[in-house]
Amino acid sequence: MSAPSLTVEGLVRYFGGLKATDEVSLQVRPGELHAIIGPNGAGKTTLINLLTGELASDAGRILIGDVDVSGQPVQQRVELGLLRSYQITSVFDSFTVRENICLAARRRRGVRLAVWKPLIRDLESMQVAERIMQQCQLVHVADEVAANLAYGQRRQLEIAMALAAEPRLLLLDEPMAGMSAAEGVAAIELLRSLKGQYTIVLVEHDMNAVFSLADRISVLVYGKIIATGTVDEIRAHPEVQKAYLGDDEDA
Secondary structure, three states: OOOOOEEEEEEEEEEOOEEEEEEEEEEEOOOOEEEEEOOOOOOHHHHHHHHHOOOOOOEEEEEEOOEEOOOOOHHHHHHOOEEEHHHHOOOOOOOEHHHHHHHHHHHHOOOOOOOOOOHHHOHHHHHHHHHHHHHOOOHHHOOOEHHHOOHHHHHHHHHHHHHHOOOOEEEEEOOOOOOOHHHHHHHHHHHHHHEOOEOEEEEOOOHHHHHHHOOEEEEEEOOEEEEEEOHHHHHHOHHHHHHOOOOOOOO
């Protein structure tokens, strides 16, 4: 079996006297969509911030593949392929969908954004953009400026830009928050199409989405992982049933 894409061992973070993450350990397998769920105050956002390096841990280790990134800054983790969508996606409202995705692809290749040769002449980035727009169902708005996009389309653009950066591991924190029912359905279909092609960690409160998408689920309660398993295992787990019944707010 391939080595895990992400390994977390005994991760601890204090805020004053509060232990926000309490010896968190988990593994995310290559190509897996691994969901993290938990009630209000569980520490999900804190955990994501620790994984990205936006917060420092007080104890424990984080490995991307076999590289220990504990204590390393955000940018080093990005360079190793650990991406939270907004880390790479500063959407330019006056640029088209195609141009925004091209810029994300150029950034990943190390092309300085100050080098403003016309994007249409950057054939490699254009090819990446065309492929990603097809994948994310954005071809019909390719030439629309980002400022004119509906909310759900903008979130799709953020994911598309992250994909253009060729993530090894993609962290999605509440990607469906604020979407209409129709937009949520489209987002679920997009994520389903990405399964197996990318390794994804998904934090999401829409339990229908989680149960329809996840390969495995970890349940976080008061900073501790109380269970990890398949959808059926999590549904049947007595501690999960007792502790988590779908609170709609995050920590």
